[in-house]
Amino acid sequence: MSSEESPTTLLDLPVDLLLLIFPHLDAASFLSLTSTCKALHNSDFAEDSAYWSALVRNQFRVPNQPVVQNDGRRWKRLYKRMRTQSKCYAWGNDDKGCLGHSFDLPNLPGQRRPVMRRSRHLSCPSVMEGTEQLGIISDMQSGGWSTTILTSKGALYSCGVMDGLQFNQRRPPYMQQPKKQPTALIFPVGMPHPKDRYEPVTAIKQFSSGRSHILALSDSGRIWSWQDIELRGVHVKFVHHTLKEDGREKGTGVVKKVVAGWNKSVALIEGSGLVVWEPIRLSQEESETSDAALVLLSTVVPRTQYVDSAPHKTSDGAVEGQDVGEVQSFIVLEDTILFNTSLGKVFAAVITWTDTVQAVSEPVELSIPVKGDTTAEASFVTDIQGSFRNFAVFTKAGDVLTSEQDRIMPLLTNQHTNRRLFTRIPALQNKQVISLAFGDYHFHALHSSGEITSYGYEPQSCGALGLGGHGVPEGRLRGVQNRGIGGDGHLVPHAYTEGRRVWFEKEKQEWISFITSGGADPQEAAARVRMAIGSPGPNAQGEVSEWIEQEGRDWETKFGIRGQGEEDDGLGAYFALSVSAAGWHSGALVLVNEDMAERLRKAVEVPERAPIETHEDPAQPTAESSQAPSSTNNTLPTNASILDRAADWGRYFLGLAPYNVNDAAYDPNSAHLRTNATTNANEASQTQNFGASPRPGYKYIWADDHFPRLRLSDGTEMPGEVEFDEWRFGRPEWRLGWEDEE
Template sequence: MSSNGSSVTLLDLPVDLLLLIFPYLDAASFLSLTSTCRALHNPDFVEDAMYWSDLVRHQFRVPNQPVVQNDGRRWKRLYKRMRTQSKIFSWGNDDKGCLGQSFDMPNLPGQRRPVMRRSRHISCPGEMEGTEQLGIISDMQCGGWSTSLLTSKGALYTCGVLDGLQFNQRRPPYMQQPKRQPTALRFPSGMPQPKDRYDPVTAIKQFSSGRSHVLALSDTGRIWSWQDIELPGMHVKFVHHSLTEDGRERGTGVVKKVVAGWNKSVALIEGSGIVVWEPLQLSPEECDTSDAALVLESTVVPRTRYVESQNRKTAEGSSEGEDVGEVQSFIVLEDSILFNTSLGKVFAALITWTDTAQTVSDPVELSIPAGGEANAEASFVTDIQGSFRNFAVFTKAGDVLTSEQDRVMPLLTNQHTNRRLFTRIPALQNKQVISLAFGDYHFHALHSTGEITSYGYEPQSCGALGLGGHGVPEGRLRGIRNRGIGGDGHLVPHAYTEGRRVWFEKEKQEWISFITSGGADPQEGAARVRMAIGSPGPNAQGEVSEWIEQEGRDWEGKFGIRGQGEEDDGLGAYFALSVSAAGWHSGALVLVNEDMAEKLRKAVEVPEHPPGEEPQEDVASSAQPSYESSRATPSTSDTAPSNETILDRAADWGRYFLGLAPYNVNDAAYDPNAAHLRTNTTARNQPGPSNRHNPQSQNFGASPRPGYKYIWADDHFPRLRLSDGTEMPGEVPFHEWRYGRPEWNLAWEDGE
């Protein structure tokens, strides 16, 4: 009731006041309030970005994503899906079990029982096992030999080993032993464990995986450090810095962020700046007898303590570090630290760490190329991301510029160089890129659409790009070419125009296996297959791989699933929330809409024949031994070839047919157990009912199970008109581009 006796309604309140009230409401109350009247039930209120982003980040501990922090609709949809749909996928080199995936069972002819072995390389995303009982996964990060997960309860889990080179175990072989499934990181005895009950001192709100250690920040603001999965974490304290551990977000001594680098630990502490120290290395005995470690040697990055809100003044009346600005984000590379500030600037500083001196140089500002843009947004840096030796900066104009530590070093050591500092990859510019995750030689981009694209190369065809085909043709149709003695998988130049997406749908893997084997008529498409994945030049491979990319881009729309049913919230069946990479492996936190995924599976499967029209088995074909019985019964003939000989002949024939003669595939990258080389490619096209129920057709992605075929079973290998005027050979009509042939930008490395 107002002073003049008139009543005041909720709508009479200023909008700013309403926005201040919303954060005090839970999701149910907020939606009920905005449904009370038409004035409140509009996107400005219902999809308020501040409300939903704050709710998702605090309730589920999801890291902030500055590029999309104002996208209220996206955060609202994420809130709904985070409760039940978060899954972890991993791929790449499975050194020390860091991928958290189970054993493979290879299918060798004549083998009486399967041999259990772990695949060293996994080239397609696979779901990490043992995560169902962990609850909601809110973040994941890869380390040098590990993959770590953070749950919505604030518990950390890790698989693999934290330090693959550390000899600090009490028992032989004295090295850290791999954990094949996610294992909870422990705290000192007597302290609450987050997996058991909540306590703000041990509940983790932000963490970082380095090459060989993990740093974490609890709800109270305490720093924890782990060097071994089997040893408890240590509370980090400093001699020269006082920390505030009362849960506040701002204030002197509050830790804003921690980063575990390649060989350093770093924290942004308000009032101190960016503090650097060596990762803790304690013996098992020391971990047993103490719950904290005192850091004696640390250093601060100069001119990083400035905080705009506090407005500290020096004797001259100017704010200390005012020309630098307040640190917004920072990264730790092998020998340097880079950070961006509130002024839109980015700086780099050199780390010098010896037994006698531990220093960080004065920051040097990096010049951001405008790229032909006249507005200030083109050079205003909003974020910086990177690890080991690679990094990227994001600008307000939507540009993403990549670089590496070697390009920065001349500036930090006062050496002259003509080398450009940044690279502008076409596929990353104004493509709604949220974040970049860098491994040793490969990196991924996460887009706001929930898609992940891959760049760089995978050493020894280890599968780090996540594009499939460990050294075999499926990966070539995605644009991978093998080079060198080790068979390193490099992307064709065409892949940097639009990017190559990581596929999570199993059906896409079946489809590309089918296309790789030659399609519906392998003999008719043989010349095109050889041209696309066996030619010394990359042009045909690059353009065909882009055609493949476009066909797989809108998989749900292509088969009429998008926009159908209440379960479609616009995020798709597979929506990547975050991506991480380190060393030779990668991982992603993906929201999986099982209802939509099941619809997709059903949409691509059709009966081979309508009911009542099944052909009769003929006597000749039914008298032949089945595929299962023939491969399960070893030959006893003295003249019968060995399993190795059968595989070698199949491999040789496959190489010849696919144009993969030795000039293009070396032994290190060649996998004789590939499904498309274990059977005769033409067998699945032979007439007769026996072929319809033969598992051979399943090896080629033509049939999911007996009596059914995939919807693409009659498709041919693509025949295209290439951009240089070349017409691919064949008798089938030319295939059209789903989104039009791109304007190739193959010289992007030479331009700005």
């Protein structure tokens, strides 16, 4: 280079070379580099998706999310919030303590001595106990009777029991004691726990929670298996497969992923394919003395060993498995294995496992139905997810198709059937669905917006949908219908047009409780309440529940919180990072912006009157900072009244008086919808508006709102004296017959 030529600068380097440099920088260095000039501060560089997604996944061990892997801005925001804001929520059936809660119901009226009553159900998300001191939570999964979480240090913690079918005793076969709070899963004697010291062989980078066991893959590539929270994990080895444990991500013998299914364990091993074996079961004595277990019986799913970068040719020169492609993701159901490949195809195979035969059938390709869009993206499968008997496939065009094991079984066993393989739920199509989590009868969808929607039904109204209302009618205003002797909670057909979101805000629970009680004037709203949640037909309930859904959809914007404060990064106060489900319960890993959540709480609380004293708590709202009409009711709900909602509502719909009202003097057409169970008969006429006030001297901003009055899509006008309500986002075009659509 001559002296007259200008020196080469960083910007003179090819873009591809810059992108190769980025992965070697930590976050501080990367931000410093991209801040040096406008060209590098451009979003193409400063929000490089490859850099930020790799940083979040490697540093915090967050699982990859294929749908949003190219959203650099999202990964950058997640990196900032993951450090301090990850919280674990759980809801549903709390059998054997699988939710990690020890909440107890309050005493019944008149009881003097405290009586502890453990709640068996949680119908709304609640933070798991004992997780705050565990550090940054990276992943969360639900098992049949357990919930397991992974920390950024690679440590696993589990609550409940792994195998709820084990006998409840301390002698063989040994009791699995329920753990009410997350308990560390331990390793063989002499091996350090990741929370104490980092070792590649014990630091977990990926795990899978099955029905009754857990599989995990360490940083070094070692497979670990647990069958009991109290017993030590066991190192899994194979007779017929040699594994490499040198930390590499590619190469023959490298384990890429493990999945714990309903009753089988499966690992994707490069050079071998999908290897299937039965979960390892050791006695307590064997667990204490063994550091490894040798799998004698295993089988490989045919045609799954192909790798794009290292094709294997057969004797006739053909490339073995090229027509199938390289396995990208796979799931293990009750009797089948399904996987998608690099060619955009999805295959399924039947597992046969007896005392004499351990085999997996030849994979059969599942045909992806194309509707309207005839491009290749419409049928190109990018991911597959599922558990037990349910699964879903994701296409490049943004479609999410759900199905069941029973639907595909005739195809896999060469039986004729006219039944369609897949269903298109309207609320899941082109809605940026990242993942689906399936329980026995319910499932959730996680959207890229950080929202979770619910589908299916909850047995015995156990709360698995997370929409509230176990034993009380709030769930009906969210679109849940109770059917059968057991009171199973089924979603109305309208809920599948736009979905029903799981709420994490406590204020929303108070608001829905207030609306369900009849609003500011329960007597005026009585006919509408009965029409919306007391009618056997789903139309009024479905449309009112959708109106409720729209009101709660953008809560921060509605109350002027969105876009305020330095901590508002566009993800909202509550942003779900992952969702899980199994059995009759669910869980979610949520990033909680405490600053926004606190500002939101203050925004919905206003004083009932100007304070007389000047010693107000500065953290509380003042009359000057909030202007809202005074509430006509400042009666506060009590713990006892919560227990009596179900009983009083049941009597109300039957035309009977509440338990604390004289039947002879009761007029069902003019009586108040709810009364405090501790109020005597002379005070029965006083209305109890639940969710109207957070504490003495304050009321919620909605305390004067009425129960919604709508014009329904069939032309029916809901009765009442108040004005008709408008739809916040417009009334949807209902697609109630979606199950019959091709």
